[in-house]
Amino acid sequence: MTLKEIKDILSAEVISGDHDxxxxxKYGFAADLLSDVLALGRGxxxxxxxxxxxxxxxxxxxxxxxxxxxxxxxxxxxxxxATLQLAIENQIxxxxxxxxxxxxxxxxxxxxxxxxxxxxxNG
Amino acid sequence: MAEAEENIRFHAMFHIEGGNxxxxxxxxxxxKKILKEAGFPGKIIRRTSIAAFEAEMNVxxxxxxxxxxxxxxxxxxxxxxxxxxxxxxxxxxxxxxGYSTANEKIRELGFGAGMGLANIKKNTDEMILTSKLxxxxxxxxxxxxxxxxxx
Numbered sequence: 001m002t003l004k005e006i007k008d009i010l011s012a013e014v015i016s017g018d019h020d021x022x023x024x025x026k027y028g029f030a031a032d033l034l035s036d037v038l039a040l041g042r043g044x045x046x047x048x049x050x051x052x053x054x055x056x057x058x059x060x061x062x063x064x065x066x067x068x069x070x071x072x073x074x075x076x077x078x079x080x081x082a083t084l085q086l087a088i089e090n091q092i093x094x095x096x097x098x099x100x101x102x103x104x105x106x107x108x109x110x111x112x113x114x115x116x117x118x119x120x121x122n123g
Numbered sequence: 124m125a126e127a128e129e130n131i132r133f134h135a136m137f138h139i140e141g142g143n144x145x146x147x148x149x150x151x152x153x154x155k156k157i158l159k160e161a162g163f164p165g166k167i168i169r170r171t172s173i174a175a176f177e178a179e180m181n182v183x184x185x186x187x188x189x190x191x192x193x194x195x196x197x198x199x200x201x202x203x204x205x206x207x208x209x210x211x212x213x214x215x216x217x218x219x220x221g222y223s224t225a226n227e228k229i230r231e232l233g234f235g236a237g238m239g240l241a242n243i244k245k246n247t248d249e250m251i252l253t254s255k256l257x258x259x260x261x262x263x264x265x266x267x268x269x270x271x272x273x274x
Contacts, residue, residue: 035236054233061148065172
């Protein structure tokens with residue numbers, strides 16, 4: 001699905017990357033722990049959306065490492081100014097939705113978005 | 124883990140300021156940029172950047188200051204992170220997934236889950252960690268460029 005569709009499904013606001021709304025997204029990864037993003041983001045890439053409540057600049061640095069397609073902040077959270085500037089610099093689109101993480105994931109899954117990683121190997 | 128001086132194609136060193144959470148990840152982003160510009164395969168870049176990110180955050184979270192060196196040779200990438208700080212009392216324990224001494228501030232930022240060192244090991248081919256209590260920690264890791272990292 002496109003970022004535009006994600007925006008509509010989640011009544012989301014586009015904070016940056018307005019011109020990127022046709023970008024294709026196929027996978028999702030949700031985490032509020034950057035440690036988890038760093039440990040489990042391996043399969044991710046440009047087709048992946050990060051669903052998170054982390055709004056400080058490290059989320060952009062971490063996303064940048066995986067070349068993630070876009071980030072959506074849940075629970076109505078807004079990025080800090082430093083985060084926004086870094087996202088613009090790194091050309092990572094940012095969206096914000098009022099829905100909580102569970103609802104966000106559920107709606108996206110229902111519309112065909114699939115996990116970038118479904119389960120860990122040894123757990 | 125010794126490398127012949129003449130084989131070093133590139134060497135850069137970056138300073139890491141302890142406690143500067145705002146910039147956490149900035150150095151590893153620069154490492155990633157260097158590797159990308161040098162044309163390394165995506166997987167090599169990703170593995171190195173992830174390990175560098177974790178190592179950088181460790182310095183920010185636990186040390187007063189440190190530096191990260193990136194060495195590129197024809198056969199491997201090597202990253203060395205030295206810091207001045209409290210050090211690690213029990214290196215084996217610190218390597219255990221889930222073990223963490225992180226404070227509330229670190230956890231609030233989404234770090235400190237005790238996954239960092241294990242994640243560095245997972246993403247690298249060789250890793251050496253030594254620490255002197257009250258003085259600092261020395262971490263180095265190597266990623267081989269043997270053609271098995273395409274993609």
